[in-house]
Amino acid sequence: MPSPLEIVRVPVLSDNYSWLVHDPDSGTTMVIDPGEAQPVLDAAASRGWTISEIWNTHWHPDHVGGNAAIVAATGARVTAPEAERAKIGAIDAGVSDGESVSLGGHRAAVMTVPGHTQGHVAFHFADDSAIFTGDTLFAMGCGRLFEGTPADMFGNMQRYARLPAETRVYCGHEYTQSNGRYALVAEPDNQAIKARMARVDAARAAGEATIPTTIGEELATNPFLRATSAEELGERRAAKDSFRG
Template identity: 50%
Template sequence: MSLIVHQFPCLADNYGYLVHDPESGETVAIDTPDADAYLAAAESRGWRITQIWNTHWHPDHAGGNEAIKAQTGCLITAPEGDAPRIAGVDRTVEQGDTVTLGAFEATVIDVGGHTLGHVAYHIPDAAMVFVGDSLFALGCGRMFEGTPAQFWASLSRLKALPGNTLVYCAHEYTASNARFAVHADPDNAALQSYAAEVEARRANGEATVPTIMAREIATNPFLRADDPAMQARWGGGDAVATFAALRAAKDTYR
Protein backbone atom coordinates (compact mmCIF):
# COMPACT_ATOMS: atom_id res chain seq x y z
CA MET A 1 0.00 0.00 0.00
CA SER A 2 1.07 3.59 -0.61
CA LEU A 3 1.18 6.40 1.87
CA ILE A 4 -1.70 8.88 1.76
CA VAL A 5 -0.87 12.59 2.14
CA HIS A 6 -3.69 14.87 3.25
CA GLN A 7 -2.74 18.49 2.56
CA PHE A 8 -4.85 21.34 3.89
CA PRO A 9 -4.48 25.12 4.38
CA CYS A 10 -4.09 26.55 7.87
CA LEU A 11 -3.18 29.88 9.46
CA ALA A 12 -2.62 32.61 6.87
CA ASP A 13 -0.55 30.75 4.28
CA ASN A 14 0.71 27.51 5.87
CA TYR A 15 -0.02 24.05 4.59
CA GLY A 16 -0.76 21.29 7.06
CA TYR A 17 0.24 17.73 6.25
CA LEU A 18 -1.02 14.46 7.64
CA VAL A 19 0.72 11.38 6.25
CA HIS A 20 -1.19 8.14 6.76
CA ASP A 21 -0.02 4.56 6.38
CA PRO A 22 -3.11 2.42 5.70
CA GLU A 23 -1.27 -0.82 6.51
CA SER A 24 -0.27 0.10 10.07
CA GLY A 25 -2.98 2.71 10.67
CA GLU A 26 -0.33 5.20 11.79
CA THR A 27 -0.60 8.90 10.96
CA VAL A 28 2.17 11.46 11.29
CA ALA A 29 1.60 15.21 11.48
CA ILE A 30 4.35 17.09 9.69
CA ASP A 31 4.72 20.16 11.91
CA THR A 32 1.80 21.60 13.88
CA PRO A 33 0.91 25.16 12.85
CA ASP A 34 -2.65 24.89 14.19
CA ALA A 35 -3.65 22.11 16.57
CA ASP A 36 -7.40 22.50 16.00
CA ALA A 37 -7.01 22.35 12.22
CA TYR A 38 -4.84 19.23 12.45
CA LEU A 39 -7.16 17.43 14.87
CA ALA A 40 -10.19 18.29 12.74
CA ALA A 41 -8.42 17.13 9.56
CA ALA A 42 -7.51 13.82 11.20
CA GLU A 43 -11.05 13.32 12.51
CA SER A 44 -12.52 14.03 9.08
CA ARG A 45 -10.43 11.18 7.68
CA GLY A 46 -11.05 8.80 10.54
CA TRP A 47 -7.34 8.86 11.41
CA ARG A 48 -5.60 9.21 14.77
CA ILE A 49 -2.38 11.19 14.92
CA THR A 50 0.27 8.83 16.32
CA GLN A 51 3.38 10.93 15.63
CA ILE A 52 4.55 14.49 15.01
CA TRP A 53 7.70 15.18 13.00
CA ASN A 54 8.81 18.77 13.55
CA THR A 55 11.10 20.41 11.01
CA HIS A 56 12.10 23.43 13.12
CA TRP A 57 11.17 25.46 16.18
CA HIS A 58 9.14 28.37 14.78
CA PRO A 59 5.66 28.62 16.34
CA ASP A 60 3.89 28.20 13.00
CA HIS A 61 5.57 24.78 12.81
CA ALA A 62 5.62 23.54 16.40
CA GLY A 63 3.00 25.64 18.15
CA GLY A 64 0.36 22.91 18.18
CA ASN A 65 2.53 20.17 19.63
CA GLU A 66 1.26 20.18 23.19
CA ALA A 67 -2.44 20.38 22.33
CA ILE A 68 -2.21 17.55 19.80
CA LYS A 69 -0.17 15.39 22.19
CA ALA A 70 -2.71 16.01 24.96
CA GLN A 71 -5.51 14.78 22.72
CA THR A 72 -3.73 11.84 21.09
CA GLY A 73 -0.73 10.77 23.17
CA CYS A 74 1.40 10.95 20.03
CA LEU A 75 5.20 10.66 19.91
CA ILE A 76 6.99 13.90 19.00
CA THR A 77 10.24 13.89 17.02
CA ALA A 78 12.16 17.13 16.59
CA PRO A 79 15.57 18.29 15.34
CA GLU A 80 18.35 18.09 17.91
CA GLY A 81 19.51 21.66 17.26
CA ASP A 82 16.08 23.24 17.70
CA ALA A 83 14.64 20.89 20.35
CA PRO A 84 15.25 23.18 23.35
CA ARG A 85 12.73 25.61 21.82
CA ILE A 86 10.11 22.95 20.94
CA ALA A 87 7.44 21.68 23.34
CA GLY A 88 6.73 18.05 24.16
CA VAL A 89 9.70 16.45 22.41
CA ASP A 90 10.16 12.71 22.95
CA ARG A 91 13.00 12.07 20.52
CA THR A 92 15.58 14.25 18.81
CA VAL A 93 17.13 13.58 15.40
CA GLU A 94 19.88 14.95 13.21
CA GLN A 95 21.49 14.35 9.81
CA GLY A 96 21.40 10.70 8.79
CA ASP A 97 18.99 9.49 11.49
CA THR A 98 15.82 7.68 10.52
CA VAL A 99 12.22 7.71 11.67
CA THR A 100 9.50 5.26 10.69
CA LEU A 101 5.85 5.38 9.78
CA GLY A 102 4.63 1.81 9.69
CA ALA A 103 7.00 0.00 7.32
CA PHE A 104 8.11 3.26 5.69
CA GLU A 105 11.44 4.76 6.73
CA ALA A 106 12.27 8.46 6.50
CA THR A 107 15.81 9.76 6.48
CA VAL A 108 16.55 12.98 8.33
CA ILE A 109 18.38 15.62 6.28
CA ASP A 110 20.16 18.58 7.84
CA VAL A 111 18.77 21.68 6.10
CA GLY A 112 19.95 24.31 8.57
CA GLY A 113 19.97 27.95 7.49
CA HIS A 114 16.44 29.20 8.10
CA THR A 115 17.03 28.02 11.66
CA LEU A 116 20.25 26.39 12.78
CA GLY A 117 18.70 23.01 13.51
CA HIS A 118 16.14 22.78 10.68
CA VAL A 119 15.69 19.28 9.23
CA ALA A 120 13.77 17.69 6.38
CA TYR A 121 12.23 14.21 6.27
CA HIS A 122 12.81 12.18 3.10
CA ILE A 123 10.74 9.04 2.51
CA PRO A 124 12.53 7.40 -0.44
CA ASP A 125 10.06 4.52 -0.93
CA ALA A 126 7.27 7.08 -1.35
CA ALA A 127 9.40 9.56 -3.37
CA MET A 128 8.55 12.48 -1.11
CA VAL A 129 10.35 14.95 1.13
CA PHE A 130 8.91 17.32 3.72
CA VAL A 131 11.16 20.37 3.81
CA GLY A 132 9.43 22.86 6.14
CA ASP A 133 10.75 26.35 5.38
CA SER A 134 14.14 25.35 3.95
CA LEU A 135 13.03 25.08 0.32
CA PHE A 136 9.94 26.49 -1.36
CA ALA A 137 8.56 26.17 -4.84
CA LEU A 138 10.78 28.68 -6.72
CA GLY A 139 12.29 29.94 -3.48
CA CYS A 140 13.89 29.18 -0.13
CA GLY A 141 13.39 30.28 3.44
CA ARG A 142 14.78 33.47 4.90
CA MET A 143 18.19 33.00 6.46
CA PHE A 144 17.28 33.94 10.03
CA GLU A 145 19.96 32.00 11.90
CA GLY A 146 22.40 30.35 9.52
CA THR A 147 25.14 31.43 7.14
CA PRO A 148 25.19 31.39 3.33
CA ALA A 149 27.67 28.50 3.35
CA GLN A 150 25.46 26.48 5.70
CA PHE A 151 22.29 27.20 3.75
CA TRP A 152 23.88 26.40 0.40
CA ALA A 153 25.17 23.09 1.79
CA SER A 154 21.63 22.34 2.97
CA LEU A 155 20.10 23.09 -0.42
CA SER A 156 22.79 20.99 -2.07
CA ARG A 157 21.73 18.01 0.02
CA LEU A 158 18.16 18.48 -1.20
CA LYS A 159 19.35 18.89 -4.80
CA ALA A 160 20.97 15.46 -4.55
CA LEU A 161 17.59 13.74 -4.05
CA PRO A 162 16.06 11.89 -7.03
CA GLY A 163 14.49 14.22 -9.58
CA ASN A 164 11.04 12.62 -9.23
CA THR A 165 10.85 13.44 -5.51
CA LEU A 166 7.72 15.34 -4.52
CA VAL A 167 8.68 18.36 -2.44
CA TYR A 168 6.16 19.29 0.25
CA CYS A 169 7.00 22.77 1.54
CA ALA A 170 5.15 24.54 4.30
CA HIS A 171 3.79 27.74 2.73
CA GLU A 172 1.97 28.96 -0.36
CA TYR A 173 4.59 31.51 -1.37
CA THR A 174 5.00 30.46 -4.99
CA ALA A 175 3.45 33.46 -6.75
CA SER A 176 5.72 35.89 -4.91
CA ASN A 177 8.70 33.59 -5.38
CA ALA A 178 7.98 33.34 -9.10
CA ARG A 179 8.12 37.11 -9.54
CA PHE A 180 11.56 37.26 -7.95
CA ALA A 181 12.75 34.16 -9.81
CA VAL A 182 11.93 35.72 -13.19
CA HIS A 183 13.73 38.88 -12.11
CA ALA A 184 16.75 36.83 -11.01
CA ASP A 185 16.90 34.51 -14.03
CA PRO A 186 15.06 36.23 -16.90
CA ASP A 187 16.45 34.09 -19.72
CA ASN A 188 15.26 30.76 -18.30
CA ALA A 189 12.53 29.47 -20.62
CA ALA A 190 11.51 26.66 -18.28
CA LEU A 191 11.09 29.22 -15.52
CA GLN A 192 8.94 31.46 -17.71
CA SER A 193 6.61 28.53 -18.38
CA TYR A 194 6.50 27.58 -14.69
CA ALA A 195 5.76 31.16 -13.63
CA ALA A 196 2.84 31.38 -16.08
CA GLU A 197 1.46 28.10 -14.74
CA VAL A 198 1.74 29.38 -11.16
CA GLU A 199 -0.14 32.56 -12.05
CA ALA A 200 -2.95 30.57 -13.66
CA ARG A 201 -3.22 28.11 -10.80
CA ARG A 202 -3.33 30.81 -8.16
CA ALA A 203 -5.94 32.74 -10.14
CA ASN A 204 -8.08 29.59 -9.89
CA GLY A 205 -7.39 29.25 -6.18
CA GLU A 206 -5.33 26.10 -6.69
CA ALA A 207 -2.33 25.04 -4.63
CA THR A 208 1.11 25.11 -6.25
CA VAL A 209 2.54 22.66 -3.70
CA PRO A 210 3.85 19.98 -3.80
CA THR A 211 6.42 20.64 -6.46
CA ILE A 212 8.89 18.24 -8.10
CA MET A 213 12.61 18.31 -7.38
CA ALA A 214 13.73 18.11 -11.02
CA ARG A 215 11.60 21.13 -11.88
CA GLU A 216 13.00 23.11 -8.97
CA ILE A 217 16.57 22.26 -9.93
CA ALA A 218 15.90 23.64 -13.42
CA THR A 219 14.06 26.79 -12.38
CA ASN A 220 14.57 27.76 -8.73
CA PRO A 221 17.26 30.47 -8.66
CA PHE A 222 18.44 29.47 -5.20
CA LEU A 223 19.17 25.94 -6.38
CA ARG A 224 20.99 27.34 -9.43
CA ALA A 225 23.61 29.32 -7.51
CA ASP A 226 26.23 26.88 -8.84
CA ASP A 227 25.30 27.67 -12.46
CA PRO A 228 27.92 29.83 -14.27
CA ALA A 229 25.24 32.01 -15.87
CA MET A 230 23.69 32.77 -12.48
CA GLN A 231 27.11 33.49 -11.02
CA ALA A 232 27.89 35.88 -13.86
CA ARG A 233 24.58 37.69 -13.42
CA TRP A 234 24.74 37.95 -9.63
CA GLY A 235 28.41 38.69 -9.18
CA GLY A 236 29.32 35.66 -7.14
CA GLY A 237 32.57 33.93 -7.89
CA ASP A 238 31.22 30.71 -6.43
CA ALA A 239 27.95 29.10 -5.39
CA VAL A 240 28.01 30.37 -1.80
CA ALA A 241 28.61 33.99 -2.82
CA THR A 242 25.94 33.76 -5.50
CA PHE A 243 23.45 32.23 -3.10
CA ALA A 244 24.20 35.00 -0.58
CA ALA A 245 23.63 37.68 -3.23
CA LEU A 246 20.33 36.09 -4.31
CA ARG A 247 19.08 35.69 -0.74
CA ALA A 248 19.94 39.31 0.10
CA ALA A 249 18.18 40.52 -3.05
CA LYS A 250 15.05 38.50 -2.31
CA ASP A 251 14.91 39.92 1.21
CA THR A 252 14.33 43.43 -0.17
CA TYR A 253 12.54 42.59 -3.44
CA ARG A 254 9.07 44.05 -3.90
Protein backbone atom coordinates in the same frame (compact mmCIF):
# COMPACT_ATOMS: atom_id res chain seq x y z
CA MET B 1 5.87 -3.80 -0.81
CA PRO B 2 4.03 -1.47 1.58
CA SER B 3 1.06 0.49 0.30
CA PRO B 4 1.84 4.07 -0.74
CA LEU B 5 1.68 6.75 1.90
CA GLU B 6 -1.38 8.98 1.81
CA ILE B 7 -0.33 12.63 2.12
CA VAL B 8 -2.87 15.37 2.77
CA ARG B 9 -2.22 19.09 2.64
CA VAL B 10 -3.79 21.02 5.54
CA PRO B 11 -3.78 24.84 5.22
CA VAL B 12 -3.19 26.53 8.59
CA LEU B 13 -2.63 30.11 9.74
CA SER B 14 -2.27 32.55 6.85
CA ASP B 15 -0.10 30.71 4.33
CA ASN B 16 1.32 27.65 6.12
CA TYR B 17 0.84 24.03 5.17
CA SER B 18 0.82 21.20 7.67
CA TRP B 19 0.99 17.70 6.22
CA LEU B 20 -0.98 14.69 7.37
CA VAL B 21 0.82 11.47 6.43
CA HIS B 22 -1.03 8.17 6.76
CA ASP B 23 0.25 4.62 6.39
CA PRO B 24 -2.77 2.59 5.27
CA ASP B 25 -1.16 -0.76 6.13
CA SER B 26 -0.62 -0.01 9.82
CA GLY B 27 -3.30 2.64 10.13
CA THR B 28 -0.84 5.07 11.71
CA THR B 29 -1.03 8.79 11.03
CA MET B 30 1.37 11.61 11.73
CA VAL B 31 1.38 15.33 11.09
CA ILE B 32 4.38 17.34 10.02
CA ASP B 33 4.63 20.90 11.36
CA PRO B 34 1.20 21.57 12.86
CA GLY B 35 1.16 25.35 13.06
CA GLU B 36 -2.23 25.14 14.73
CA ALA B 37 -4.18 22.18 16.02
CA GLN B 38 -7.84 22.34 15.07
CA PRO B 39 -7.59 22.29 11.26
CA VAL B 40 -5.24 19.32 11.54
CA LEU B 41 -7.45 17.44 13.99
CA ASP B 42 -10.50 18.13 11.82
CA ALA B 43 -8.76 16.95 8.65
CA ALA B 44 -7.69 13.72 10.34
CA ALA B 45 -11.13 13.10 11.86
CA SER B 46 -12.85 13.62 8.52
CA ARG B 47 -10.85 10.67 7.19
CA GLY B 48 -11.28 8.48 10.26
CA TRP B 49 -7.61 8.85 11.15
CA THR B 50 -6.13 9.33 14.62
CA ILE B 51 -2.83 11.21 14.86
CA SER B 52 -0.22 9.25 16.79
CA GLU B 53 2.92 11.10 15.68
CA ILE B 54 3.98 14.73 15.31
CA TRP B 55 7.18 15.48 13.40
CA ASN B 56 8.62 18.98 13.49
CA THR B 57 11.20 20.33 11.05
CA HIS B 58 12.16 23.34 13.22
CA TRP B 59 11.19 25.40 16.23
CA HIS B 60 9.36 28.38 14.74
CA PRO B 61 5.90 28.85 16.30
CA ASP B 62 4.07 28.61 12.97
CA HIS B 63 5.39 25.03 12.73
CA VAL B 64 5.01 23.83 16.31
CA GLY B 65 2.12 25.93 17.60
CA GLY B 66 -0.36 23.06 17.43
CA ASN B 67 1.83 20.47 19.14
CA ALA B 68 0.50 20.78 22.67
CA ALA B 69 -3.18 20.72 21.72
CA ILE B 70 -2.73 17.73 19.42
CA VAL B 71 -0.81 15.85 22.11
CA ALA B 72 -3.56 16.67 24.60
CA ALA B 73 -6.25 15.44 22.20
CA THR B 74 -4.54 12.31 20.91
CA GLY B 75 -1.50 11.44 23.04
CA ALA B 76 0.69 11.81 19.96
CA ARG B 77 4.45 11.36 20.28
CA VAL B 78 6.63 14.32 19.20
CA THR B 79 9.76 13.86 17.09
CA ALA B 80 11.82 16.99 16.41
CA PRO B 81 15.39 18.22 15.97
CA GLU B 82 17.51 17.36 18.99
CA ALA B 83 19.42 20.60 18.49
CA GLU B 84 16.20 22.57 19.02
CA ARG B 85 14.82 20.59 21.96
CA ALA B 86 15.08 23.55 24.33
CA LYS B 87 13.17 25.83 21.96
CA ILE B 88 10.45 23.35 21.01
CA GLY B 89 10.00 21.69 24.40
CA ALA B 90 8.08 18.49 25.18
CA ILE B 91 9.95 16.39 22.61
CA ASP B 92 9.71 12.61 22.96
CA ALA B 93 12.43 11.84 20.41
CA GLY B 94 15.19 14.17 19.29
CA VAL B 95 16.70 13.43 15.86
CA SER B 96 19.82 14.51 14.02
CA ASP B 97 21.43 14.16 10.61
CA GLY B 98 21.86 10.60 9.37
CA GLU B 99 19.28 9.07 11.70
CA SER B 100 16.00 7.61 10.52
CA VAL B 101 12.42 7.60 11.73
CA SER B 102 9.53 5.38 10.73
CA LEU B 103 5.82 5.62 10.09
CA GLY B 104 4.50 2.09 9.95
CA GLY B 105 6.51 0.32 7.29
CA HIS B 106 7.86 3.54 5.79
CA ARG B 107 11.27 4.87 6.79
CA ALA B 108 12.45 8.46 6.49
CA ALA B 109 16.05 9.64 6.60
CA VAL B 110 16.71 12.73 8.72
CA MET B 111 18.71 15.47 7.02
CA THR B 112 19.98 18.43 9.05
CA VAL B 113 19.59 21.46 6.79
CA PRO B 114 20.73 24.56 8.72
CA GLY B 115 20.41 28.22 7.86
CA HIS B 116 16.77 29.14 8.36
CA THR B 117 17.26 27.78 11.87
CA GLN B 118 20.47 26.02 12.80
CA GLY B 119 18.83 22.77 13.88
CA HIS B 120 16.33 22.56 11.01
CA VAL B 121 15.77 19.06 9.62
CA ALA B 122 14.08 17.56 6.58
CA PHE B 123 12.47 14.12 6.42
CA HIS B 124 13.20 12.12 3.25
CA PHE B 125 11.09 9.07 2.44
CA ALA B 126 13.32 7.75 -0.33
CA ASP B 127 11.20 4.70 -1.12
CA ASP B 128 8.14 6.93 -1.38
CA SER B 129 9.88 9.62 -3.46
CA ALA B 130 8.86 12.30 -0.97
CA ILE B 131 10.67 14.84 1.16
CA PHE B 132 9.33 17.29 3.73
CA THR B 133 11.57 20.35 3.66
CA GLY B 134 9.89 22.73 6.12
CA ASP B 135 11.19 26.24 5.47
CA THR B 136 14.41 25.38 3.63
CA LEU B 137 13.50 24.43 0.05
CA PHE B 138 10.35 26.10 -1.28
CA ALA B 139 8.83 26.05 -4.73
CA MET B 140 11.12 28.46 -6.63
CA GLY B 141 12.60 29.68 -3.37
CA CYS B 142 14.48 28.98 -0.15
CA GLY B 143 14.02 30.05 3.45
CA ARG B 144 15.32 33.27 4.93
CA LEU B 145 18.67 32.98 6.68
CA PHE B 146 17.54 33.82 10.19
CA GLU B 147 20.20 31.80 12.02
CA GLY B 148 22.73 30.72 9.41
CA THR B 149 24.80 31.71 6.42
CA PRO B 150 24.59 31.50 2.64
CA ALA B 151 27.13 28.67 2.86
CA ASP B 152 24.74 26.73 5.08
CA MET B 153 21.85 27.11 2.65
CA PHE B 154 24.04 26.42 -0.38
CA GLY B 155 25.08 23.15 1.23
CA ASN B 156 21.41 22.29 1.71
CA MET B 157 20.64 23.08 -1.91
CA GLN B 158 23.46 20.83 -3.06
CA ARG B 159 22.06 17.96 -1.00
CA TYR B 160 18.57 18.50 -2.37
CA ALA B 161 19.86 18.73 -5.94
CA ARG B 162 21.32 15.22 -5.64
CA LEU B 163 17.94 13.67 -4.88
CA PRO B 164 16.09 11.89 -7.71
CA ALA B 165 14.29 14.35 -9.98
CA GLU B 166 10.92 12.70 -9.35
CA THR B 167 11.12 13.32 -5.58
CA ARG B 168 8.03 15.24 -4.48
CA VAL B 169 8.80 18.25 -2.28
CA TYR B 170 6.36 19.11 0.50
CA CYS B 171 7.30 22.48 2.01
CA GLY B 172 5.82 24.63 4.75
CA HIS B 173 4.33 27.65 2.95
CA GLU B 174 2.39 28.73 -0.12
CA TYR B 175 5.06 31.15 -1.30
CA THR B 176 5.29 30.02 -4.92
CA GLN B 177 3.79 33.04 -6.61
CA SER B 178 5.95 35.60 -4.78
CA ASN B 179 9.02 33.39 -5.19
CA GLY B 180 8.32 33.07 -8.90
CA ARG B 181 8.08 36.82 -9.36
CA TYR B 182 11.59 37.14 -8.00
CA ALA B 183 12.79 34.16 -10.05
CA LEU B 184 11.72 35.98 -13.22
CA VAL B 185 14.01 38.84 -12.22
CA ALA B 186 16.90 36.61 -11.13
CA GLU B 187 16.84 34.64 -14.38
CA PRO B 188 14.96 36.75 -16.94
CA ASP B 189 15.90 34.50 -19.86
CA ASN B 190 14.79 31.24 -18.20
CA GLN B 191 11.87 30.05 -20.32
CA ALA B 192 11.01 27.29 -17.84
CA ILE B 193 10.37 29.91 -15.15
CA LYS B 194 8.14 31.90 -17.48
CA ALA B 195 6.11 28.83 -18.38
CA ARG B 196 5.83 27.75 -14.78
CA MET B 197 4.69 31.17 -13.61
CA ALA B 198 1.85 31.11 -16.11
CA ARG B 199 0.67 27.86 -14.51
CA VAL B 200 1.20 29.19 -10.99
CA ASP B 201 -0.72 32.40 -11.66
CA ALA B 202 -3.62 30.41 -13.11
CA ALA B 203 -3.64 28.04 -10.15
CA ARG B 204 -3.62 30.82 -7.59
CA ALA B 205 -6.32 32.74 -9.44
CA ALA B 206 -8.45 29.61 -9.16
CA GLY B 207 -7.67 29.29 -5.44
CA GLU B 208 -5.58 26.18 -5.95
CA ALA B 209 -2.39 25.18 -4.13
CA THR B 210 0.95 24.92 -5.94
CA ILE B 211 2.55 22.39 -3.58
CA PRO B 212 3.93 19.73 -3.82
CA THR B 213 6.58 20.44 -6.37
CA THR B 214 9.39 18.11 -7.49
CA ILE B 215 13.17 18.24 -7.36
CA GLY B 216 13.22 18.13 -11.15
CA GLU B 217 10.95 21.14 -11.46
CA GLU B 218 13.03 23.04 -8.92
CA LEU B 219 16.27 22.25 -10.73
CA ALA B 220 14.77 23.93 -13.79
CA THR B 221 13.16 26.96 -12.13
CA ASN B 222 14.46 27.64 -8.61
CA PRO B 223 17.17 30.33 -8.61
CA PHE B 224 18.45 29.19 -5.21
CA LEU B 225 18.74 25.53 -6.11
CA ARG B 226 20.36 26.67 -9.36
CA ALA B 227 22.90 28.97 -7.67
CA THR B 228 26.45 27.91 -8.53
CA SER B 229 28.13 29.11 -5.32
CA ALA B 230 27.38 30.20 -1.78
CA GLU B 231 28.19 33.74 -2.85
CA GLU B 232 25.62 33.67 -5.64
CA LEU B 233 23.01 32.18 -3.35
CA GLY B 234 23.74 34.85 -0.74
CA GLU B 235 23.36 37.61 -3.32
CA ARG B 236 20.07 36.16 -4.50
CA ARG B 237 18.79 35.71 -0.95
CA ALA B 238 19.63 39.32 -0.07
CA ALA B 239 17.93 40.51 -3.24
CA LYS B 240 14.84 38.43 -2.51
CA ASP B 241 14.69 39.78 1.06
CA SER B 242 14.24 43.30 -0.28
CA PHE B 243 12.29 42.37 -3.43
CA ARG B 244 8.90 44.06 -3.76
CA GLY B 245 7.83 42.83 -7.18
